[in-house]
Amino acid sequence: MAAKDDRKSVGVEFVKGFWKENPILVMLLGMCPTLAVTTSVINGLTMGLAVVFVLTCSSLIVSIVRNIIPKQVRIPVFIVIIATFVTMVDLFLKAFLLDLSKALGPFIPLIVVNCIILGRAEAFASKKGVFLSVVDALGVSFGFTITLIILGGIREVLGMRTFFGHPVLGEGFEPWIVMLLPPGAFITLGLLLGVKNSIDKRLKEKRSR
Amino acid sequence: MNRRLKMLLIMTLFACISGGVLSLVYLISAPLIEANMLEEERRSILNVVPGIDSYEERIEGEMKYFECKDASGFVVGYALPAKGNGYQGVIKLMVGLTPDLSEITGISILEQVETPGLGGRISEQVFQDQFQGIKTEPAVGYVKNQAPDKDTDIQAVTGATISSRSVVTIINRNIVKFREIL
Numbered sequence: 001m002a003a004k005d006d007r008k009s010v011g012v013e014f015v016k017g018f019w020k021e022n023p024i025l026v027m028l029l030g031m032c033p034t035l036a037v038t039t040s041v042i043n044g045l046t047m048g049l050a051v052v053f054v055l056t057c058s059s060l061i062v063s064i065v066r067n068i069i070p071k072q073v074r075i076p077v078f079i080v081i082i083a084t085f086v087t088m089v090d091l092f093l094k095a096f097l098l099d100l101s102k103a104l105g106p107f108i109p110l111i112v113v114n115c116i117i118l119g120r121a122e123a124f125a126s127k128k129g130v131f132l133s134v135v136d137a138l139g140v141s142f143g144f145t146i147t148l149i150i151l152g153g154i155r156e157v158l159g160m161r162t163f164f165g166h167p168v169l170g171e172g173f174e175p176w177i178v179m180l181l182p183p184g185a186f187i188t189l190g191l192l193l194g195v196k197n198s199i200d201k202r203l204k205e206k207r208s209r
Numbered sequence: 210m211n212r213r214l215k216m217l218l219i220m221t222l223f224a225c226i227s228g229g230v231l232s233l234v235y236l237i238s239a240p241l242i243e244a245n246m247l248e249e250e251r252r253s254i255l256n257v258v259p260g261i262d263s264y265e266e267r268i269e270g271e272m273k274y275f276e277c278k279d280a281s282g283f284v285v286g287y288a289l290p291a292k293g294n295g296y297q298g299v300i301k302l303m304v305g306l307t308p309d310l311s312e313i314t315g316i317s318i319l320e321q322v323e324t325p326g327l328g329g330r331i332s333e334q335v336f337q338d339q340f341q342g343i344k345t346e347p348a349v350g351y352v353k354n355q356a357p358d359k360d361t362d363i364q365a366v367t368g369a370t371i372s373s374r375s376v377v378t379i380i381n382r383n384i385v386k387f388r389e390i391l
Binding site for chain 1: 219227234238241242249320
């Protein structure tokens with residue numbers, strides 16, 4: 001019985017990050033990288049994967065050490081753990097993927113202060129077991145990644161006529177440069193939020209009927 | 210155990226582990242990062258001064274430049290790293306010059322954060338290629354919305370005069386400084 005419950009909640013904890021507790025569309029966390037780096041799919045994907053690595057590793061460590069950390073100093077200790085993994089990602093990108101590292105600029109080091117990661121450490125990993133914390137981290141961070149890819153995709157297609165660097169719209173389409181600028185980020189994010197909420201509303205009405 | 214002491218110990222412990230792990234990662238990645246930087250420098254030098262066999266880094270006061278030689282050891286040009294302010298941030302570039310500094314052999318924009326689609330187009334090959342063969346005396350200039358008719362001028366990117374002017378200004382300022390030390 002207990003095992004069955006566990007299995008069920010593992011699924012729930014993983015899936016919730018994609019829709020019900022999507023970090024961008026529901027919790028509206030991590031807005032700074034979300035708006036700044038999603039000018040193309042590859043930028044969104046790299047940012048997302050960096051967050052997957054940092055969030056999963058730090059949730060793992062936080063949930064392992066949660067019982068030996070005195071409550072009063074938990075935030076500084078979490079930040080040190082998160083900063084360690086972020087610095088690793090930053091050095092890795094500089095060593096192996098220099099162009100991407102340049103494109104993402106300061107936003108990789110800034111993952112340290114990304115509220116999604118501290119949020120998961122504080123709200124989940126510091127209270128739950130190791131396995132569930134990792135599952136939760138994977139769900140939330142992949143939910144984050146997919147949303148960044150969608151945002152980056154829309155902005156790249158309309159702003160540069162390309163998707164993942166491949167041309168998809170013909171020469172006849174004049175690129176909407178505004179999509180690559182900050183207003184384009186806000187407009188696209190706003191529309192995505194609207195779409196998500198209207199789908200949720202419709203689902204709810206269907207269920208109540 | 211005293212609670213305060215425990216807090217201190219735990220924080221120190223985590224800071225030490227973090228420091229240890231990071232210095233290990235740094236030890237592995239530092240040579241790779243260094244090699245990346247050198248490779249990028251090499252690529253941009255070969256890009257702006259054509260037909261060279263080797264180059265040597267020279268430092269004169271605050272200025273760094275590269276003396277480029279062909280296979281027989283003849284100086285065929287100089288590559289000059291330069292930077293300055295653009296419309297939104299710093300623009301870094303490499304300028305290639307003939308040995309008498311009278312002509313630009315090519316430029317390469319290394320880093321810029323100009324507006325994508327407008328000023329950002331200074332990174333496009335078409336814009337950079339314009340600088341090939343441009344005369345540097347009395348100074349490099351630019352014209353708007355038409356093909357240049359002087360051999361010192363390039364055409365600014367449409368709608369991005371400030372970014373284009375910044376590139377020209379950075380080049381001029383560095384050539385003037387370079388003339389003094391050479």
